[in-house]
Amino acid sequence: MTTEVLPGLAESPAAGAEGAAAPERIVVVIDDDHAMRLSCRQILVRMGFAVETFDNGAAGLEGVGRLKPPLVIVDLKMPGLSGLEVIGRVHELDPETVIIVITGYATISTAVDAMKSGAYDFLPKPFSPDELRLMVGRGMERRRLQQESRRFQLERELLRHKFVTFVSHQLKAPLVAIQQYLDVLRRLGDAPEAAEHRAEWLDRCLKRAEDMQTLIHDWLTLAQVEGGALARRREPLDVAALLLPVPDTYQPVAAAAQLTLTCELPVEPLPIVGDASALSVLLDNLITNAIRYNRPHGSIRVSASRCAGEVCIAVEDTGRGIPEECLPFLFDEFFRVGPAEGETTRPSGTGLGLPICRRIAAEMGGTIEVRSVPGQGSTFTVRLPAGGATSSHPGVPNEPQGSDHR
Amino acid sequence: MSRKVLIIDDDADFRRAVGVFLETRGFAVVEAKNGREGLRSAIAQRPDLILMDVMMEERTEGFFTLQQLRRTAGLEHTPVFVVSSIYSNVPGFGIDPAHSWLRHDDFIAKPVDMSALLERIEGRLGAATSGTGAGT
Numbered sequence: 001m002t003t004e005v006l007p008g009l010a011e012s013p014a015a016g017a018e019g020a021a022a023p024e025r026i027v028v029v030i031d032d033d034h035a036m037r038l039s040c041r042q043i044l045v046r047m048g049f050a051v052e053t054f055d056n057g058a059a060g061l062e063g064v065g066r067l068k069p070p071l072v073i074v075d076l077k078m079p080g081l082s083g084l085e086v087i088g089r090v091h092e093l094d095p096e097t098v099i100i101v102i103t104g105y106a107t108i109s110t111a112v113d114a115m116k117s118g119a120y121d122f123l124p125k126p127f128s129p130d131e132l133r134l135m136v137g138r139g140m141e142r143r144r145l146q147q148e149s150r151r152f153q154l155e156r157e158l159l160r161h162k163f164v165t166f167v168s169h170q171l172k173a174p175l176v177a178i179q180q181y182l183d184v185l186r187r188l189g190d191a192p193e194a195a196e197h198r199a200e201w202l203d204r205c206l207k208r209a210e211d212m213q214t215l216i217h218d219w220l221t222l223a224q225v226e227g228g229a230l231a232r233r234r235e236p237l238d239v240a241a242l243l244l245p246v247p248d249t250y251q252p253v254a255a256a257a258q259l260t261l262t263c264e265l266p267v268e269p270l271p272i273v274g275d276a277s278a279l280s281v282l283l284d285n286l287i288t289n290a291i292r293y294n295r296p297h298g299s300i301r302v303s304a305s306r307c308a309g310e311v312c313i314a315v316e317d318t319g320r321g322i323p324e325e326c327l328p329f330l331f332d333e334f335f336r337v338g339p340a341e342g343e344t345t346r347p348s349g350t351g352l353g354l355p356i357c358r359r360i361a362a363e364m365g366g367t368i369e370v371r372s373v374p375g376q377g378s379t380f381t382v383r384l385p386a387g388g389a390t391s392s393h394p395g396v397p398n399e400p401q402g403s404d405h406r
Numbered sequence: 407m408s409r410k411v412l413i414i415d416d417d418a419d420f421r422r423a424v425g426v427f428l429e430t431r432g433f434a435v436v437e438a439k440n441g442r443e444g445l446r447s448a449i450a451q452r453p454d455l456i457l458m459d460v461m462m463e464e465r466t467e468g469f470f471t472l473q474q475l476r477r478t479a480g481l482e483h484t485p486v487f488v489v490s491s492i493y494s495n496v497p498g499f500g501i502d503p504a505h506s507w508l509r510h511d512d513f514i515a516k517p518v519d520m521s522a523l524l525e526r527i528e529g530r531l532g533a534a535t536s537g538t539g540a541g542t
Contacts, residue, residue, distance in 0.1 A: 165492070166461075166465070169461050169491060169492060172491040172516065173417055173491070175517070176417070176420060176491055176516045176517045177417055177419035177420055177423070179517035180419070180420055180423035180424060180517055180518065181419065181423045183423075183517070183519070183520055184423045184424070184426060184427040184520060187427065187520055187521075188427075188430060191430065193426060193429075193430050197426060201422075201423070204419050204422075208419060338440075338463050339439070
């Protein structure tokens with residue numbers, strides 16, 4: 001090995017490469033061999049690390065505690081505190097510190113012990129500068145991955161925590177409303193106020209209980225899509241045929257809200273590969289929204305067409321529209337657009353319908369997007385990859401799902 | 407003159423039930439459906455006491471509004487009860503009033519027990535009229 005001692009290469013503990021180095025660029029070397037310390041320093045400084053060297057285990061540990069380096073190189077055989085002991089103590093300080101042990105051939109079995117006690121790898125003496133560089137590079141990469149994975153884990157945990165807190169709040173809200181109404185009604189007893197409000201409040205209680213049922217249903221649907229259970233089937237479908245019954249199904253509901261509903265479909269089939277029941281859940285959510293967030297005498301237009309290798313389904317309403325600042329969150333779980341200016345309430349909803357739509361579209365390899373003009377209306381467009389039985393693949397039978405072909 | 411309570415809560419049913427109950431007990435009730443409206447209403451109406459929800463349009467809207475109230479001239483000392491279902495005794499989820507910056511006696515968990523609410527309001531308003539600068 002090359003143990004060339006470079007003149008002018010100081011060995012004082014403060015001699016980092018360029019003063020105060022970022023903690024993630026510090027390497028601590030603990031070795032009783034002066035020449036080894038110097039050559040390690042020389043190689044590592046050239047790699048851009050700040051290097052601190054110590055000639056015994058106790059001083060090294062003190063340095064590790066102070067500098068918190070991501071990587072420590074330690075000689076196994078030293079007088080005083082042994083390398084093995086140093087490994088244990090360093091990991092007590094920070095279990096994610098990457099430790100590389102230096103060992104002579106004679107102590108290869110000790111090297112194995114070192115690995116067992118948590119060292120990352122070992123370098124048998126003599127080693128070349130390249131070997132050291134390679135190993136330190138790999139060790140740093142391991143450290144980076146370790147920290148990244150821990151960061152993701154923390155983020156996921158935080159998200160889950162926020163989500164659970166939020167869901168429990170959403171679940172409690174209807175229950176609280178029902179409890180308050182019933183509690184007040186009971187306390188009012190035969191007072192005239194009770195007679196005045198009873199019928200209305202009981203209706204509200206029933207309504208809130210219904211809301212809660214819907215919320216739980218939607219939540220389960222979302223869980224089902226996320227688990228891949230809802231949009232599991234991959235069967236050739238004809239979107240045009242699937243949409244045929246839309247007017248019959250939704251016109252009565254639309255008419256009750258003083259809305260007109262039209263459905264425009266091409267004559268030719270619109271083949272995709274997907275799950276018919278999931279697609280109908282998606283459509284139901286979009287059309288129900290278009291009805292719910294519309295205004296009296298407004299209209300809903302459902303259409304499907306083929307565009308550039310995709311099948312596009314559009315649901316257009318003439319409702320209140322969505323404020324621009326809400327658009328980025330529109331497909332987030334439980335997000336709801338607040339009441340429009342001048343309104344005291346907004347239509348009931350769970351804030352889960354659009355997340356369900358997004359998941360279903362994604363499960364089928366597609367996308368969903370929205371264009372909206374506040375005060376004029378919104379258009380939701382679902383794009384699904386065209387595929388399966390097309391006219392260019394006459395060999396594959398096209399089975400419109402039990403509907404008459406137009 | 408009847409004492410005035412402002413209810414800031416995004417749930418119309420909650421405001422209605424609690425509002426009607428307080429009215430039958432001789433209070434004048436003002437309602438607001440979010441923090442902004444609540445702040446405006448508090449400035450205009452000068453309520454004797456405020457019931458404040460936490461999670462409205464924003465996750466911590468009530469806490470934010472509370473801070474704004476405390477910085478508004480004339481409202482610094484208006485008694486505020488934070489009324490929320492985010493209170494939870496499941497460790498790690500929701501707010502534990504015993505370990506929050508919020509004073510324990512400023513917090514009321516939903517669903518609200520009406521007689522307890524009445525007692526708390528009477529207690530605070532009595533204290534506020536006889537004491538000096540209570541409710542900070």
